[in-house]
Amino acid sequence: MLLKQVDDELTHEKAMKISAYQANMKDECDNIARELVGQAIARCAADATSEATVSVVPLPSDEMKGRIIGREGRNIRALETATGCDLIIDDTPEAITLSSFDQTRREVARMALERLIADGVSIRPASRRPWTSAAASWKSR
Numbered sequence: 001m002l003l004k005q006v007d008d009e010l011t012h013e014k015a016m017k018i019s020a021y022q023a024n025m026k027d028e029c030d031n032i033a034r035e036l037v038g039q040a041i042a043r044c045a046a047d048a049t050s051e052a053t054v055s056v057v058p059l060p061s062d063e064m065k066g067r068i069i070g071r072e073g074r075n076i077r078a079l080e081t082a083t084g085c086d087l088i089i090d091d092t093p094e095a096i097t098l099s100s101f102d103q104t105r106r107e108v109a110r111m112a113l114e115r116l117i118a119d120g121v122s123i124r125p126a127s128r129r130p131w132t133s134a135a136a137s138w139k140s141r
Contacts, residue, residue: 052103053099053100053101053106054097054098054099055097055098055106055107055109055110056092056095056096056097056098057095057096057097057098057110057113057114057117058094058095059094059095059096059117060094060117061094062093062094064117065089065096068087068089068096068113068116068117069089076089079109079112079113082112083100083105083108083109083112084100084102084105084109085098085099085100085105085106085108085109086098086099086100087099087109087113096113098110098113
């Protein structure tokens with residue numbers, strides 16, 4: 001009788017320890033799984049974001065990059081201001097990258113840049129002082 005009681009208590013304690021061990025293992029596995037899924041999402045999200053927020057405009061030659069940038073960066077600043085897009089001009093041969101989260105702005109910038117390239121990039125940003133032409137015409141009177 002005593003041995004039966006001790007055996008039952010030991011069996012119960014073993015079952016409790018096994019249950020606790022299984023619960024700990026499940027928690028650890030859940031944490032590892034969350035971490036792995038988070039890493040996978042982060043890796044895929046970077047690729048998907050760059051594909052969804054960037055457009056590439058081909059150039060006929062690398063000398064066009066200088067013409068698009070303009071003297072002291074005036075042309076590129078005017079394009080960025082007018083379109084609301086970032087123009088990224090780097091070492092990529094014969095290409096300019098347009099970056100914007102707004103797909104419509106990016107498409108407008110792409111179309112405008114393609115037209116400018118087709119025209120030979122004769123970008124003439126608006127005068128920084130719009131009143132100069134009015135003042136010049138008033139002085140000539």
